[in-house]
Structures are given as C-alpha cells and as structure tokens.
Amino acid sequence: MLDKNYQPQNFEGDVYRAWEDARAFAAGRGDREGARPYTIVIPPPNVTGSLHLGHALNNTLQDVLVRFERMRGRDVLWQPGTDHAGIATQMMVERQLMERGEPDRRAMGREKFIERIWQWKEESGNTIVDQLKRLGASCDWSRLRFTMDEGLSRAVRKVFVELHRAGLIYKDKRLVNWDPELLTAISDLEVEQIETKGHLWHLRYPIEGKTFDAGDPSTFIVVATTRPETMLGDSAVAVHPDDERYTDLVGKNIILPIVGRRIPIIADEYSDPEKGSGAVKITPAHDFNDFEVGRRHGLAIINVLSKDACLALQSNEAFLQDVELTPQLKATILEYNGVFRFAARKMIIERLETEGYLEKIEPHLHTIPHGDRSGAVIEPFLTDQWYVDAATLAKPAIDAVKRGRTTFVPKNWESTYFHWMENIQPWCISRQLWWGHQIPAWYGPDGKIFVAEDEEGAKAAAKEHYGKDEPLERDEDVLDTWFSSGLWSFSTLGWPDETPEVARYYPTDVLVTGFDIIFFWIARMMMMGLHFMEEVPFRTVYIHALVRDEKGQKMSKSKGNVINPLELIDNYGADALRFTLSAMAAQGRDIKLSSSRVEGYRNFATKLWNASRFAEMNDCVPRADFDPGSAKLVVNRWIAGETERTGAAVTEALEAFRFNDAAGAVYHFIWHIYCDWYLELIKPVLMGDDEAAKAETRAMAAFVLDRALQLLHPFMPFVTEELWAKRMPEGEHRESLLMLSEWPTRQGLQNVEADAEIGWLIKLVTEVRSVRAEMNVPAGVKVPFVIADASAETKARFATHDETIKRLARVETIDFGTLPSGSVQIVLEEATVGLPLQGVIDFGAEQERLRREIDKVKSEIAQITAKLANKKFISRAPTHVVEEQRERKTEAEATVGKLEQAIKRLASL
Template structure:
C-alpha cells in the first residue's frame, strides 16, 4: 500500500490522521494473518500549493515578493520549507503509531522521482500523447499560472449579486455579477428598414477591446438578416463583420454575441470554425496579471475594477443600452486561490488522454477494477469519460521543469538529456503528473521489473478520485502495460461545522498531536496568529 503523500505545504491535520488510521488498521490486520506488508510513506512537493504558501510567508516575514527574488533564491526558500515540513510530518506520523515502512520513504521531487518523471514525459511525447499547442486555457491571475479544467470551481449566483474575490486576489472589494450589459454597435451600410445599431448583451464589458466580430444564429429569424453586414465598434471605431454561427443562443440576451476569441471559450470555438474571418492572430486586452492592455486610457486597470469605468465611457458615447438582470449565473473560480478565472490564449504542453481513458474504462467494464464503496464506480467512470486534453504546463518555479528545449527557429525538442545551445522551457509540470506515477516509481520503474499488480489496494479520500486515482490508472497502465492496482477503497472526509473539508488555507484544521497530547485554547489562538493566514481569514473563525 501507499500512504497518499501529504503535501509539504504544512503539518498534518485530522483529515490526514483519518487516512493514517484506516490504512494502518488494514496493514495491521494483514500482518496478523501472516502476510508480508509494505506500506510506503511519502511526501508530495505540491507545486502550486507549496509555492503559494512560501510566497505568503516570505512576504509576511520580509515584505519581499517572489518577483523581487532570483529564481534560484526562491527555489532554495521552497527547499528549506520542504525540509522543515517533512521533519515535522514524519514526527507526527510516528507519534500516531503508524506502522509505516520508513526505509521505503519517497518524495516526489527527489533524484529518483525527477529522473523517472522526465523519462515518463519523454515517453508520452514520443508515443504521441503529449503535444504543444496554442490554446485557450484557464488562467489564474493570482497564481500567474495555467490550471487544468478540473481545478476550476464554480460559484452559483442568482440575479444581480456582489461577490468578493479571494483574499489572495489583488482586488479586495466586491465585484458585481449576474448582469448583462447592453452595448450598441453602429450598423454600417444599413438598409432603410435596418436599425441604427445592433445591441449586444455581455457580462464582460472589460473584454470589449478584443472584439473581432459579432455573431448571430443563422436560424434566428429576427437577426439573421444582419449576417454579412458590418458594425463599428463603439470604443475603438474598428469595423467588425457580423457572422452566422449556430453556437449563438437565440433566446439569450439580444440574440447577438460579441466574439472575443482570446477571452471566452465559446467565442474561441466560433473563431476556430471561421478561419477566413479571424485568421490565426486573435486580439487580447487582458494580461497575465489580469490588467487591461491595448485598451487606451484603461491600460493597467485590473479587469475586476475596470467594468464601471468602461460603462461610464459607453454612456458618454451614447453606446450603452442599460442592463438586464440575469437569472442563474455560474462564475468560474480557481480552486486553489478563489480568484476569478481568466480565459487566456497561450502555448502550452497538453496530454491527449482519450485513448488511455478508454483503455481503463474497458478494464472497469470487464470487472478488473473494483471500487469500494460501489457508488464511487460511477464517479471514476465520469472522470475517465472527460475527453478534453490535460494542460500540463504550470508557470511556477517550484516543480519538475519540463524537459523541452526551444531551438533558434522556434521548434521544440523533448529530451531527457540537456540540449546545448537551446533554451529550456521555464514552465514546470502539473503536480498531478508526477503524483500519478507513484505506484510505478516506488516499485522500481523504470529500472526494475514491475510486479503483476504493483499495489494491492489503493486507499485514499474520495475527493481525489479524479485528480489522482484516475490519472494513476491511465498513466501507469500505458507506461507498464498493467494496471497499478485493481482494488480501490475511498473514505469520506473530516469536515468542519460549515461542511467544508479541512484546509490549511481556511484555518479550519486540527493537529492530530493536539488530540494525542492536548492543547490549551490560548495556544491554539496563538498558533493562528503565527500562521500564514491573513487577518481577515483569522477573523472569520470567530476566536478573538
């Protein structure tokens, strides 16, 4: 068995202790009935999470931002943090009485792991599963990094609402959502029966400067007559074409859509279907920090703050038609920081998983993979049925640097050897890529023969069935030709009184040692004060 590796972001909490107790019970039972048991302890470098925690601690202690440090200096800071956390977590695990095989300890960024991760990336690339492409991805301006589709949460709001972004975001005040703003585009070369302007409903006036067309549904009897005409942009005076595309919802807003391929996934798909109109170079007006660019006097203003200023400008130009309150609105946010997701067009490394997913789905159908409780079977199937490519690139310092080198002509070489006179990709791999290889690497891959079933039982929390369990199945099966495990046991989570799972970033955690040894209330409060939580987050806990 493998102990799911705790992140080196902080000490263990009661949720980790639940996992330890369950797995220790299983291991002790099997030892009692005469079986040899290997229970592997380990630690996960946790790329985004660790870097975020170290950045926060760095600023709290010194007032220095990561951007003000050399890359090697910050990396060393992360390493020092990791060493302290591993020592503390090890002590916690030993005090729980966990019967782990400490001689088999692993860490997802040690030399053995790093070498295996590099070889795995090169193997998947040579097999045609990893590719580099410019695509619209989920971008978190707080992290300044791409995140995968599975790391995007959704906030549901009803009608006109005020939402406060994450306290880690650069914008601290409330942001208005749930409102469709009506923007007027002057209709050019209009017939006598045509209106003076076409009115477009949008929730994101901040993206106006990257508009490249308007679109209507060809089946829309009211608006289809405008296809082929042109309009003048109210802020830039650019002439934009009106095109037809069935992705436009006839009954949403005015039935006319502004197409901004660099800042919306629906718009991006529309642009891909009309290359004669959009070409290959899409306009962009929001940078990696979430601030406006190529937007005239609005340059440098955060996208979450600029909306009322743009509306005020439109009103002055008599190009604003008012607002419509929406019904239910889904706001995509980063699961790591809570910041609003900003779709962004970037060249990244992706993994095509469809074929590998299907191979594992076939094994489930044959009964070769069993999940306990049974209800988790469908959750696993749902994850494996998601066919979009996995974005592997992360714009971080802390992690496995991608083994890819760019030549002077712009082309890329993927290699496990250093390529001289080429620039190596600065990005690192999504942490889940290395974590997905754990069952193989702890059993000796790629240097030793892998047992028929590397791990007898995979036991972990039910919240990472997709992030970790599904990815271990697909990656390990492809690399070794065999399933990494056949039995999966998933347990529930320890939650607080509000139903939230324990999280160091929320501060709602309990140290297992406080249960073993006891702790005073004053000491618990002092620990919160000494933590990396900001004052607003601490005040929410109501302990002062």
Template sequence: MLEKTFDPKSTEPRLYASWEASGAFAPSDNPGAEPFSIVMPPPNVTGSLHIGHALNSTLQDVLIRFERMRGKAALWLPGTDHAGIATQMVVERQLAQDGNINRREMGRAAFLAKVWEWKAESGGKIVHQLRKLGASCDWSRERFTLDDGFSQGVRKAFVTLYNEGLIYRDKRLVNWDPHFQTAISDLEVEQREVDGQLWHFAYPLADRSGEIVVATTRPETMLGDAAVAVYPDDERYKHLVGKQVILPIVERMIPIVADAYADPEKGSGAVKITPAHHFDDFQVGTRHDLPMINIFDEFARINENAPQAYRGLDRFAARKKVVEAVQDLGLLRGTETVRHVVPHGDRSGVVVEPFLTDQWFVNAEVLAQAAIKAVVEGDTVFLPKQWEKTYLDWMRNIQPWTISRQLWWGHRVPAWFGPDGVIFVEETEDGARDQARAHYGRDVPLAQDEDVLDTWFSSALWPFSTLGWPENTTDLERFFPTNTLITGFDIIPFWVARMMMQGLQLMGRVPFKRVFINALVRDASGAKMSKSKGNVLDPLALVDEFGADALRFTLTAMSGAARDIKLSRQRVEGYRNLGTKLWNATRFAQLNDCAREAGFSPDRTMMPLNRWIIGEMVRTAKTVTIALADCGFAEAADMLYRFIWNVFCDWYIEMIKPTLSGADIAARDEARAVTAWVLDITFKLLHPVMPFLTEELWAKTSDLGAPREQQDFLMTASWPQLAESLIDPAADVEIGLIIDAISEGRSVRQELNVPPSARPPLLVVDASERQRRTLKASAPLVAQLLRVSDVRFVSVVPAGAVSYVIAGATLALPVAEFIELTAERARLAKEIGNLGAEAEKLFRKLSNEDFVARAPEQVVEDSRERLAETKIAKSKLEAALARLLAVLH
C-alpha cells in the first residue's frame, strides 16, 4: 500500500542510483534499434547550474526518456566545457582574494594546475546537480572539452582548416579586452549606451592657411591619427584634399584624404582617421595606404609610439591630459554632452578597445555558405521556425572569426614559430619539427604559439568529437549526425552556427537534424534574473523544496513560451499538486482493490463510463506522442495535466465511486480493471516529465493483479500504442452530457453565489429521448456531484429558476429562494463595470503607439495578457447577469 504522501527527498536519490547502476541510461545495444542521439550543451565549469540549465536539461531528458521508451537506441551524451575566459576569470578572482596572487607571477604551469583543481571541484558539482534533476544521460560517455581525445580533435580541426586555407594569421583590428589582455569576438562584446563628451579639435593646416575641425569622443586616440577624411564631393573641403595638417601635440604631418566614409551631414563633415583604433578607420586606412599606428599596450596604456609625456598612462588618464593639452594650445573649439554607445567586454565589464594585433582567424564567410544552404533546404530545421531567421541573418552577415585568445586556460594553438618567424602548423610538436627540418635542412629551436583557441572553436566540434572523431568509432558511425539539439536562442550565433559550419566542413554532413530553441527563464514579473536584484530562483533549492518532478513539469509546461518563461515558486508548488493528485488517485485505486486483470482487453469493456475513459486515454496518448515527437513539450504537458487532473481524477474517479462500492460484481470488477489499466498507461505517458514519481508508483503497483508486460523499470517499459478504434463516440456523447450538466450547473451556482449548502432540484426542461434516458439513469450521480436534491423532468422553466443549455438540452436550477436576487444583480453589475473600466484603460494604453514602441517588450505583453483575461472575466459575468435578469423578469 502506498504511503499517504510521496517523499521526493528520500525517493529521488534512491531511484536515480538504481537507474544508473542498472545501465539503463546507456543506449540499447540492439543492432535493429533506430539510433537517436542528443549531445548536451556543455555547461561551463564555472560554478553551479542555473535555472536556464535546468530548463534545457529537463527538455533534453524528457525527449530522451520518450525515445528510449519508444524502443530507440537513445543516447544522451553529457559533458562540460572548459569555458576559457570565464573559468580563467573565476580562478584569477579567487587567487586575488586568497592573497592578491597574480597569475603572471605564478607562471603558466602553476596557474593551470590551479585551474584544473577548480575544474575538478566545479565539474563534479555540476554533474551532481544534473543527477538531482533526473538527467538520464549516459555518464559512461561523459566528455570534457579539454580531455585528451577532444584535444586531439581540436588540433585535427585546426590543422585541417589551416591546410584548406580557411584558417589564417593576420594583423587586423580585433576587439581587445584590457582586463583580460585578450582578443574577444564580436559576440562577446556588449554595446552599452552611456553618457559621454564630444570634443571638437582644430587641426592646423601645414601651410598655416587655416584649420580643419574634427570631433571625437575618444581624444586619446588622436595620438595615433594617420589622416583627416572629408567627403569627396563636399565643396567646403575639395580644395584641401591632398594637403597636410599638423597633428596637435604629436606635431606629425598627416594628409587630408577624400573618402565616402566622412559624412558631410554630421558634425563639421571632417573626421579624424585612427586606423589602429577604430574598425571603420581601419578600412579607410587600408584604402588609402595609411600607417597603422598602435598607441596602446595590452593593458590599454599609452605605449612608446606616443610622445614621452603620455607613455604609461591609462587610456582615460591620457584622455584628460590630451584635452588639457589641446586646450592649452588654443585648439579646443567646443565640447558637448552626448549619449552614445560604447563597447564593453561581456565578462569583464570594461570598455573594449579596437586593437591592432596578430591573431588567428577563420574565413567564416566561406564556411557559412554550406551552413546557410543546409537550413534553407531543410537538412536542419529550427523549432520554432522563427529562429531560422536569426540564424540566417547572422550567417549572411558573418565576419572573419577571431579564434586566438591571449589566455592560458584552453587549447594551445597548434602552431610553432621558427627562428625567423616561419610558422609550422601541425597536430603535434614532433610533426612541426619534421616540417621545420624539411624547411631549414637541419633541426632548429621552435616556440609554440602562446595563445589558446576561442572556447567556441572547440565546442563547435561537440556533436562529433564527443563521439570519438577524428577516430572512426562505432559511436560516430551509429549516432552521427545527432538527431536533436536543444539550446537557448542567445547562443545561436555563438554555438549553433559554428557547429553547423564545422560539421559540414569537417564531416560533410549537418551535425544535427533539428534545433529546438528553448525560451529564457525570467522571474514572475518578467524581469531577467540577477543576484543584484535578488530574484534568482536556484533550481536545486526548488528541487529540495518541491522535488525534481515538480520543477521539471513546471519548466516543461511553460516551455511553449516563444521567448520568455515567467517562473515563480507558486507555479512550481502548483504543479507539485499534480503529482500529489495522481499519488492520491493511485492510493484510492489500491484501497478499492483496483488491479490488473489477466487477459484484460479494453475493447471488451461494457460500461459507457469505462469506454469513455478508455477513449480519453487513447486521445491523450496520441496527442502526447505526437507532441513529444515534434518537441511540443508544453503541449504534451498541458494534455497530461488535463487528463490526470480533470478527466481522470475530477471526473472518472468521482463518477466511478458508486460502482466500486456497489453490489454489481461484474461492473465493479470491470471498473477496477479499467482503473488499473488507465493508471499503467498514465504512468508511462507522464514518466518522461515526472520520472521519479511515476517510477515509484510503477514499482509500488507492480504486484497488483496480473503481471505487467515487463517487470523492469518504468523508464525501460514500452511506450503506449493504443488503437483509435477504442474510442466510442456513443460513450463520449453520453458521458459528455452528464459532465456538461454538472459542470455548467456548478458554473451557474458559482456565478450567482448560490450557497454550497443549498440543494435545489435540477430540472430537465427540454431534451431528446436519449438525453432524458441518460440523465434519468445517472440522476443519483448528478445529484451527488452537482449538490442538488434530485433530478426532475418538467415541461417549462418555473419562476425563480435559471436555465442553461448543454448539447441542445435545456436544464434549469431554481435558485430564487437561496439568493437575494436584487443584491446579486447589483454585485454583478458593479463587477462588470469595474472590469469594463480596466479593459478600457488597458485598451487605451495598447492603442498608444508610443507606449508600444518604447515600453519593454515584456510590459507590453503583460498588458495584452491582462486585457484578454479581463475581457474573458467580463464576458462570464455578463452571461451570469443575463441569466439572473431572466429570473427577475
């Protein structure tokens, strides 16, 4: 017998340990089983899992459990990412707190040893947390992006792409993070709008015939100016093109050039050109063969290319000193306050500098072509489809991908430099030495590139390197391409696009057949979660409080949101009640001796109520199966909730009680067998979403009646396949009439504030002969569930009765003696008026184009939702008032 309540804290660890020990997480070794594979987006080894990880992991587990039960060789391959810059940042911060230790003082080897210690601690915590969520991934195949096999794949990929001319080394402008002293990609740059100053400087003409005024928000960069540009057709400056100006402070001569980059409508129409410190200026400098003068070191301090007085100054101290010097020279022509966009490092939070440096690049434009074609032609599909546009827009405008990072934690670039700077790219140092020996004719000293590769370069290989590539392993043959990738929309350009490019280039195939993009989890008000706001919901704390199943069902049910999920503790608590409802229903079945019957066949049941619940079970199984197969997680959860809570518990269990306690033995036995059958199917359908509860219920009901088809874990049981011929339309009509009579009658009572203790009769006024027979036969049940005295058949609606129509039949409830009609009319009219005023207020707000354009997207969406809810509530009360007025008249 089941305990009174389900205890997740004791049950979940026990069940998970049993699952894992049994080997059930590994894919079936049946050679005839269809392969189905998912690779886990590897969480960074930088701490704990957050609620976004919980959502993503839950959806993957739902899908893998579903496909495993469908008999497929289901592989969910787990792992973690070394997360170069993020992990190095965490460890550096720890070292600073522990004793103000600097990694450069420690040396590379000692620092990396510390990072590996952190990885062991953090990575182990993440794996533990995934287990607590119920993740049924194959831990025997767990990978890490810096493990030996994966590192071999990274080196192979780099060398292959280099030999194909798709990786190259070049001196170009990159986004430089002075805090970490490393290049970062465009995607790691956060554009922030800030208040700043715009200074107008006069550059004297070299022939002393006048001056030209330029404006800048970054005065310190003028120390590296190489030219002044004007629009070619600007009549104000045509006569100056080709002349020289004197660069203030530096006293260097620089030319005036004509270039369409200079906008004659902005400022003075003349712009200073600093090719080494501005991306657009770099293009101008390239077109006009201007010198690239880098005035910063890697810490964004002024270097030796600037006048002595500025060397060693931080960029912002230099800015102040430059403005003062220009003012002292009498060349400051004005200052104005502006609001402008300034790039910041998304990890460090400091202002990013365009920085001229030697870096390794991938020719992403070439790689993108096949990746674009694969999505356009449907080789890989996005769900929801709207995210396809995000992917294609990014790919069609892709820039060279900077893949080198000036960090220590990561994959070292497999390139070695000879004494004269010649580069040898090989997978191993021995290979590089062989290549160098062939080049020089002798052994020479080689120095490996100090840089490491962008984390996203290695994680782009995740779908196939985790399966053993570059070796041709059995797993690679069987499970690549993977079937489904489930990930967040925020890393479509970071990760999804790059996996597509690498997969097609290195494997000749798309790395996954479909990409399901899950929404972003926000707090209950729609705000982004952050520690500073105090609105972070820790998934493990929610698991401890409500159990993993409650959190899993909540996230699954809410995953249908297009972009944002509004999560609250109350929602998790609410969905926990679903598990409690099913637990109690199963316990009720045990108390009433509901057991599986040997040879039971649902198509041989006789009672309409039983045939109805079997049909509902068939419809539920079909909808849930189709939804999960198509990644319709929310639709599956909604259907399961409706069936368990409303159909099975609220209606079937309540309606079958008289039969279970009645004297008709045949009817009682059939009800018991059907109840047991429905519970078995329900456990199976719910298992992917609520695995712990259902596994426990499956085990605790295994000895009731006839043996199941198999006595192993529920997670390895076969998925239900129910014939649609089991649906009985006649039973649907009959039971539907009873349910409608009760539910609509309850609505009338609730809307008109009829006291629960009141027992008016239910009057059947107008109904077909078949409907009359049904209502007469079920009269005791209807009377009990609707809380009426009895069911009577009359020809007219008497005075003081409220009528309602179901399936063409007119029913009525005499309520006048139980409520104060006039007061009730006034109450309803007042509530309708309040709702009308609220709806009008929301309508005016949403009709305001300025509000819709300027308000945060979430605020606008909330207003739309409230307007829709208000209209529905108002409509219901108006219907109730109309019923009441009919009584009064």
C-alpha cells in the first residue's frame, strides 16, 4: 500500500541505494555490450566545495540527459570527479589555520602544508559527492577521479613535457597580472575589471635646460596619470608624433621630479592627443601599455615595487642607474622604501604639490584590475613565468567549431567563443602557490632548464648536457588549476595509457556547463583535446544559464541571499528541485529561482502520487499481456494516443536540449490529461459492472501510468522509481528498475475518431460547468438535460458517455427533443443542449450571456470576413490557411445561428 501522503524523505535514500546496489549507473554494463556509448564528463566541482544551486542545475540537466539516453539503450558513461582548485583550496586551508590559531603555511613549510590540504581533502572531499547523490546524480561513481590523482597528474606532466618539446610551452620574462596579496601571478581571465571613481593627477615634468617655473608653461610638460606613485619608475614621456604642440620637444629630455633622472620625450602613437594634455608618462615596469611602448623605444624597465606592492628603492639597481645619488635622494629613498603603494601615492602627491609639480587633480572614472579570488588590486609586475602558446593551439580549436565538429547550444555562444579564441593571449600557467601540480622543470647550477616527466629524466638530460652529474633544483611553482582541467575529457578515461575507456568513450557526446567558463574551461579542453587526441573533446556544448536569487542578484554569502539546494531538497524533495530547474532551463542568462516554484512542482509529485494511489485502489496493475492497441473503449483508445503524443513530444524536446518543453509536456500530460480527464472519465467504468470494460480500463490505466513514469523519470527519478516498484498487486514488488526500462517509442496508438469524440465530451463538460458557474447554479444541484437538433452520432455519444456526463456535469437526466421554454442553452456543434432551469436562474442574465457569446463569435466572423475579402490574401496566402479561415467562418456562422435561435427561444416565453 502506498502511504496516504507523498513524503520524499521516506524513500529517496532507499531508492538511491537500490540503484547503487544494482550497479545501474555503471558504464559498460553487460546488457549494453553492443550498444552505442553515450558520454558526459562532469564539470568537476571543487573537492572541498559544497553543493550550490549552480551545481544543482548543472548536474540535474546532465542527469536528465544521461537517464534519457540510458533508457534509450545507450551505454552511458557519466564520468564524475572533483577538482583540486589550486588557489581556492589553498586559501581555504590557510584561513582554517588562522581561525584555529595554528602556525601559518610559511611557518609550517611546504611539505607539511600540502599534507594538511590532503588531510582536509580526505575529510571534506566526499561532501560534494554525497550531495550530488542526494540530488539523484547517476554518475558512475566507481570511476570517480580527482585532478591530483596519480593518473591525472601523470597526464599533466606528459602534456607539459610534450608541449614544451613542441615549443608550445616556454618560459618568458614579461609583465604579468600580479596579485600582491596572494603573491602569485594569475592569468588574464582571473582578473576582474572593476569600474572605480578615482583621480587623474596632472604632473609638471620640467624640461631639461630650462629653469622650472610653475608659472611658466614653457619650462615644463604636463602629464596626466592615475597612478602617480609609479612615477619613480618613469623612463620616458610620450607624445603623439602628429601632435604639433610637442613637435619641438621630441628628442629633448625632462628631469624627473623627486628622482632627478633624465628621461627622453619620445614620439609614439600610443599617446592620445585628445586625452589630458596629450603627453603621457611611460613606466614600462608597471603598465602593460607602457611596457609595449618601452619595448618599441628600448626604454629602461625600472621596477620600483616589491612583490607585496611596497616601494623597493634601496639597492634597486635599475632605479639607481644613471641617477645622481644626491643626499636628498638618499633621504627620499630611506623615507619611501617599504611604504605600501597607496600610502606612497599620498606621500608622493604631497611632495609634488609642495614643490610645485602638481598642476591639478581631476575626478576620473576608470577600470581597475582586481584579483578574482583575493579582491586585491592587481599589479602589472615583471617576472619570469611559464606560458602556453595559446594562439597556436587555438587555431584547430576555432576550426573545429567553424566546421561544426563541435556545436554550441544555443548557437550564439559560438561567437563569444570565436571572439575570444581569435584574440587569445599567451596563457600564463605558473602560479606561486604550493597546492597544485608542481611544474616538471629542473634547473642546473647555471640556470639551464631541464623539462622531464620525472626527476630521473631531468637528471639524465642534465648529465648528457653537462657531461657529469650536477645537482638540480626543481621549479617551485605549480600549474594553473585550469591546466589540468583542460585535460579532463581524456585524463579521466585513463590517458596517457591506451585504455579501453579512451577508445570507447572519447570523444564525449555533450558537455553541459554555464557560460561563465567558456574561456576558462571549454576553450582549453578544445585546445588540449584536439592537440593530444586529434579529435574534439565533445560533439555538443550545451550552455545553460546561471542561477540567481528571486531578485536577480548573484547569490553570495556576504549578501546572505544564498538558497541552499539541500534545504530545498529537505523541504520539497530532490525531484521537485530537479523538475523546477529543468522547467526553467530555457531562460537566457539568468534563472531567478524562488521556492514557491519548487513548492508548485512538489505538488505535482503529490498529484502523481495520488494518481498512483487511485490506480492501486482500483487494481490498475500493469499486465504483461496487455496490448494497448487492442483497446475497445473510446476513452482508452484516446488516452493511448495522448500518451504516445506526449512521448514523442518529450523525446523530441530532449533530443534538442529543450528541457523546459520536455518537462512541460510531461507535466501537462500527467496533471491535466491523465488526472483531470482520463481518471475522471473512467470512474464510471471502474465502478460499473461491465467486467470486460473494467479489465481493459484497469490495464490501460496501468499501462499509461507506467508510460508516464518512464517519461517523467529523467526529471523526477526518485518518485517515479518508487512508484514503479510499488505499482504491483498487493504483496508483490516489481523486480525491474524503471531507470533501466526501455524508453517508450511510437507504436501507432493515435486515433483520430477517439480524439474527436473525447474532445467533444471534454468540451461539453467544460461548457456546462462554465455556464453553471456563471448562472450561479449551486454545485450540488443536479440539472436535467434536453438536447435539440442532435445528430445520430451525437445521440450515440450521449449514450456511450451517459454516466460520465451525468457525473462530471452534474446532470440528472438526459432527453432528446424540444427544449422547454426558459432553458439555459449551450450550442455544441450541430446540437443545442438545454438546461431547463425555470425558477433557478435569472433570464435577463441568460439573455445577456447569450448576447455576449454572439458578439464574441460575430467579431471573429468580421475579422475573418475582412481577411477573406482581401484578394491578396486569397492569392498569396497558402491554400491551407485560406481553407482553414473559410472553415472557421462557416463554423462560426453556424454557431451564431444556433445562438440566435437560443435567444429567440428564451424570448418566446
């Protein structure tokens, strides 16, 4: 017996265990031996993370696809795993150490600290996996991988070595985005540009050979800057070559205030004559654009900052070069050295102002780069880092999408992908962190680099190079997390070993992810997959929206608007959450989730539960020997057809990744067709005494419910599986699993006559109910029916559905003949149904109602008439459209006739 109420928490855990016990998620199951593979690799969540709504959406959609394809007979591999998430995890553990008052990572030392992270990974690594299981994710958990597993680490080393050998990974000294808080380089993608209200400081730089006079503009040149503290590292002033104001000055020098360095005035198109004074200071060590200008003009690169963004002037060779070390400068160096960048800014501004070098300060709106993890203002910083030649790797990746070997859904994301890929910059992959894959590069005593998969390899190469054993030191840095993520689509299958899984499951079928990681992840997987596997990593990329709160704001802990998916699961069940997310998946970029929506779909599960209870109470048990095509009752033939129609709609929608349409189709079918109509229509049969009709109807009700459970299963796996198992005769339990059952396909069950007849019946009942409500006929009152002008067919229909009509329309008796005076009348096709209700209803109101009906139909007729009068419409519109309009007009005119007759009858009282 099913419980009286739907309570998901009572069975979701058991259902999941039953799946796992049956190894139903396993790829390469025996029953799928000859089957086509279907592969999805999970976007690996952070190993120490916990489930948020983004994960819930992402994994629900993957699970819907995977369950759908598994039921369609494919050999499904949904490859799960977690990501080590370098910076995020390291930060988290560091914060933990701080909170617990333990020594920080430096005090602890690298080895111990890493050990500590592994410990934390062991403790918390299963949290996210358990949470995905609660959501119902049917990943092959036996194949769970972690980006720092030995196998995957080997893949990382091999890729590094091979790309290095091919010249696609190299070490370079250039400006990087330096995070002075985390003390590491980060890639362009990890930098967030934030628009900020700041200032533009206009500085007077005195021209060499003239006596500086703040009141005489001919003695100085004005430069505008947003970062005055970097002026200590200026090595030129640039003006536009066509800027006539400065033509005479090009080639001359200025004397840098405070420092006294003599620097040239150069002509370079980088400076914009429209902006500020038209002259800009050039600081190659602290600005990406200036770096390029410096390169073009062979300027000195004078770094005046330390790694933690403090002024570093003492013993700074570049700074002191070509500068006269006056006692005053000595004092300045002492005063400024070690001062943090923002404090230094203030000091320098004050000093410039006192000495007359500050012309003016303007408010200025500009974007400032921030680290996405630390939030610190990023410092362009000159360092040695490892780079990937992304431009070269991008070419085949662009080509593959252009040729359609990989397609994006929705398609318009392809342009985003192209735009970025076509303008791609070298990818900085080294990070000054401890948690991650340590770069497989070793340095000889003279700094010579040996890249090899392991230390032995490096030693051997060094021995060959030096002719003897030399001590080697390994590069301390680790790789960007996304470097290993980029290999995910094949490293998880066992590459570089030639495993059967690599052969069978690569390339994968679909990648499901949010648009926020198109650059971070999709692009890199495309590049790496094509380079190492010579085949795209996935045929289709399905891009879904991001989940926001009900006000459309990004969910964040600091805003306190985070909806925890596990709470939703606790309150409404995993199925309700999954269905909600599927139904909302169509949305463009954001999904604004509210719990009322989830509640609504929980109610849907309740509805299904109760329908199953109804089936149970009426012995509607699945019968293996039942052929739905053999049904004799119209209502049964009709529902069989509706079921098939729905099946086709769901299938088609899922094939096209239209999750919302698929969910909508099955929702509408179960609630508004099966429950609202079919179950109501068959009640008289089930309660009647025609045993043959009862048997057929029970079997059909059970058959359709089974089909409904199948179609709903990808979206609501728990409740459907539970009902599937329990929908057997008392004491029995279905052995087969729904999730491994065969997805319904067409078997020719649709029937035009049955559709027409049940359509007529539904219309009749609906109109009667509507009129009753409008005429304020109390729901409890049973009314008689008198039907005029009924054709033989209509009479037969009334006979067939006699009991049903009486029950659903609350009818007392049904007679054919002349309508008694004072009837409420309903026009239904050729017949007019009269409800003789003298004394019960208000005739003025009835007259009014009929008139409104007539007006409505007449206005429709007018519209159609105008259309048909239009010769161009007749000649240019497709024939079937014209025909359809004609038919509608004829029907409408007939209806008006009937309605006018009805009014006459009413008036003839």
